[in-house]
């Protein structure tokens with residue numbers, strides 16, 4: 192991986208002074224998926240997962256303590272948040288307040304450059320930025336692993352966006368107290384060999400999804416006969432993936448990522464009722480990925496809780512892959528991402 196991408200969050204060990212803090216975080220795309228929780232309240236996953244943080248679509252979140260307010264004020268791109276989305280943010284702030292021993296409400300303003308709720312990991316960058324900003328504003332003084340655990344409570348995949356490059360989120364021990372389970376479930380950077388990857392993203396539909404990933408994974412775990420076999424095989428996929436990353440073997444990384452993602456979608460298709468995020472345009476893109484491979488280009492697809500396709504390839508092949516995907520979905524949008532940085536505080540705004 193290219194050296195300029197920091198994979199450790201920066202600015203996290205400054206003296207903790209309650210006040211105002213702004214943080215930036217990037218989305219991540221899982222190559223070994225997180226799909227299924229064993230504890231909804233603590234957001235503990237059934238399986239380990241592994242992702243690449245992107246260098247596009249940053250989320251910037253500013254948290255300002257507001258002692259005179261009775262309620263939190265939360266905006267997304269200048270618009271007040273309502274309903275479930277607002278509830279998730281205030282529940283997260285309650286957790287931070289409880290840890291800080293402070294009752295003060297906050298004003299939270301977020302700017303997202305990623306389409307929200309479209310399976311492009313907006314909750315990952317969103318809760319990673321919120322965790323880093325809120326922890327600083329409330330003076331928690333957390334290290335990177337503790338920030339990852341905290342971000343996890345907002346959205347599981349956010350635990351990985353605390354780190355840049357490649358990150359592995361440990362499911363943690365299945366036995367013991369809640370506290371032990373919480374402590375054991377965090378992400379950390381994964382060392383990789385010589386790899387210069389790109390993810391070419393085909394946005395075939397950028398609107399919000401019909402079924403939230405939270406609801407979809409709950410239904411899959413509860414009703415899909417394919418869930419347990421996938422969870423078991425995902426362990427093997429992770430072990431193979433770590434070896435492939437260590438060797439810098441992009442073809443192996445891509446093959447493992449593609450089989451893991453297709454398996455995850457198979458578990459959803461077998462849920463009752465079925466959850467189907469894949470659209471006709473998704474399959475058109477998957478066909479073009481197969482054609483690229485037949486033409487000798489190393490290109491491998493992964494899809495999340497939405498119809499959009501992310502294609503892993505060598506950075507040197509990214510333009511060719513992007514061209515093929517544009518041809519496959521002329522009405523879609525195609526973007527090229529590389530490995531991006533970990534979440535960080537913006538300086539100069541601490542009190």
Ligand code: DP6
Nearest residue numbers: 221224225346347348404405495496
């Ligand atoms: C398909 O992290 O959004 O993108 O923990 O319920 O907030 P919650 O779910 P979320 O799920 C992401 C699922 C996925 C796969 C992945 O990122 O590993």
